Amino acid sequence: MPRGDRAWDVETDLLVIGAGAAGMTAALVAALEGLDVILCEKSEMVGGTTATSAGTVWIPGNRQGQLAGRPDTVDAARTYLAGMLGEHATDERLDTFLKLGPIVLDYLEQKTSVRFAAPPVHPDYKQLPGAATGGRALGAVPFDGRKLGDDFVRVRPPRREFMVLGGMMVGKADIPALLAPFRNWTNFRHVAGLLARHALDRISYRRGTRLIMGNALVARLLDSIRRASVGLRFETGLREIIRDGDDVVGAVLASPSGEVAIRARKGVVLATGGIGWSRELRERLFPDAARRFSLAPSSNTGDGILAAERVSAAIERDLDSPALWMPSSVMAQADGHVSVFPHIMLDRAKPGLLAVNKSGCRFVNEADSYHDFVEAMLRSNASASSATPAFLICDHAFIKDFGIGLVHPGTKNLNEFLQANYLIEGETIEALAGNIGVDGDQLGQTVERYNHYAETGVDEDFGRGSSELNRFNGDPQSKPNPCLRRIGPGPYYAVAVWPTDLASSAGLRTDACARVLSRDGNILSGLYAAGTDSSSIFRGTYPGPGTMIGPAIVFGWCAAMDAAGTLPKLMASCDGRTKGEA
16 A cells, blocks of 8 residues: 655645535535645546436525525424434434535535525425425526536536437426427427527537536536636546555546546545445445446446545445435437436326336335335335336326336337337237236236226325325326326336436445544544445435435535634534524
């Protein structure tokens, strides 16, 4: 192992490795606090998983929710988290997140281009005391990519399955107008504006510059980083962490010009994207059924976690789940690209769809969060080794109204999807069952039972449509339950969905300052971890939208402020204010 008295190629105050939300926040804040910073990114683009996400941050008690007329309190969030986490709700890191979260948001808004706004409704994922229906989850304000100039190409694009017309980003709010552009003047004007802007963009850019969701957040961070003159190195990945005695003093990285040893006087921040595609970590930490597919960028290979483990860092694995899950369908495209499509909320919650396992039985409330869906899928798999994948089942009318996975609403020619075996068809329920390898009698009984619930409006098995989250993602035109309607005449269709990790929850054990802890419980001085390189403060549970990116930003901020020497004073100030209020 290299020692601290080795020859250094470069010296800096803070070395940040990984340019997702956590790493970019850490680098940006450190520079604003007066430190010399180098930010290294393994790939040729910034953003990591954040760039392909919805870009939501879950931060209770924020000012942005109050401004939107959806006030929230930290005390309500504590009540909610106590219902989810039990005795673990007293975790010091969780307390720090709740206290500092609103402060971090205001800091970024005052000093950078980063902006968030509260949508009117964005429910928490569990129906527990203290849950919020809005104001707690914030979305990144859209950003004009043209402001980045040549750096626009450095923003990792969304998954191509979520873009249309060769690179136009589409958000949930755009879909109703795009599906019915001539329904009213408002829809027409919105669609015309989107198309005109995109047409102009394609004259000069490879994709649209109207950035929303995770792309907007990443672009805003990149814009701020450039303004703060942070040294940003691309195609520079972590090889080795360097210790001198008990202190981490730098790292060796692989760059296009060869290995480079960087000394970091104030510390090293690991933000390399968690477990990702690391075969070693996936085999060690994930269940067998969930190892095949990941939604992480291919460049995320567990570098930070594995390198830290080699210098005696501890991996936290005593969690409810090692990852946050997403059911995804898979289709090989004609050009060789393999589409892994995350079924977030556009189809599962809509009325007229049900999910079954290989036994032909429902196993979950299909309208619950994607994480809860896969958790139920994995439990089903544990009781029947052939239960993966699961199948989403619907009739032809459902595809016309809502689409399913990669099949857009209203698609008339389904041949492309049928020939690729992505969409499986059956003229009858029994025929469909045979085509997907499910017992026909059982599937018939399942559909009959589901149809009965659709008529009564009450799902007696799983309570579908009973929560705020379910109803928010359902169809208000469907009565009496926005998440249920009869499976009607054939033909019938099925899409296979697989467990995929959206982000890892297992990661390095850290303290409330984002400092990495060793296997014997001591602080590894000079080593920080944020984002999914650090273990989840929610212990593998999924409280609501943005509960990955929210903590990533807060603890990236904490790492930078601690390295700058200002975090202890800020935390003491927060503690004093809390006691004074009490």
